[in-house]
Amino acid sequence: MATHDLLPSRCPNCGRRNNAATNVDGDHHAPEPGAAAVCISCAYVSIYGSNLQLRPPTGAELALINQSSTLHSIQGAVIDATRRN
Ligand SMILES: [Zn+2]
Numbered sequence: 001m002a003t004h005d006l007l008p009s010r011c012p013n014c015g016r017r018n019n020a021a022t023n024v025d026g027d028h029h030a031p032e033p034g035a036a037a038v039c040i041s042c043a044y045v046s047i048y049g050s051n052l053q054l055r056p057p058t059g060a061e062l063a064l065i066n067q068s069s070t071l072h073s074i075q076g077a078v079i080d081a082t083r084r085n
Pocket residue numbers: 011012013014015016039040041042043044
């Protein structure tokens with residue numbers, strides 16, 4: 001995992017200001033447009049737009065998100081962590 005500093009972008013769901021991203025796929029590259037992001041505050045899955053600002057997923061992207069066991073695991077971990085705090 002590697003954490004990358006990003007320009008601030010608000011979660012489309014909860015409005016949290018996010019300014020960093022950590023990839024969890026074993027790769028160490030920075031996020032690219034079209035990559036999915038899980039909000040560390042509310043576990044909402046958004047998509048990095050062309051300028052790396054977070055946006056809601058399209059219907060087709062949402063269908064892919066719903067099939068991703070990796071994203072579901074990350075969302076579960078965020079939800080567990082927020083319940084403990
Ligand atoms: Zn959020």
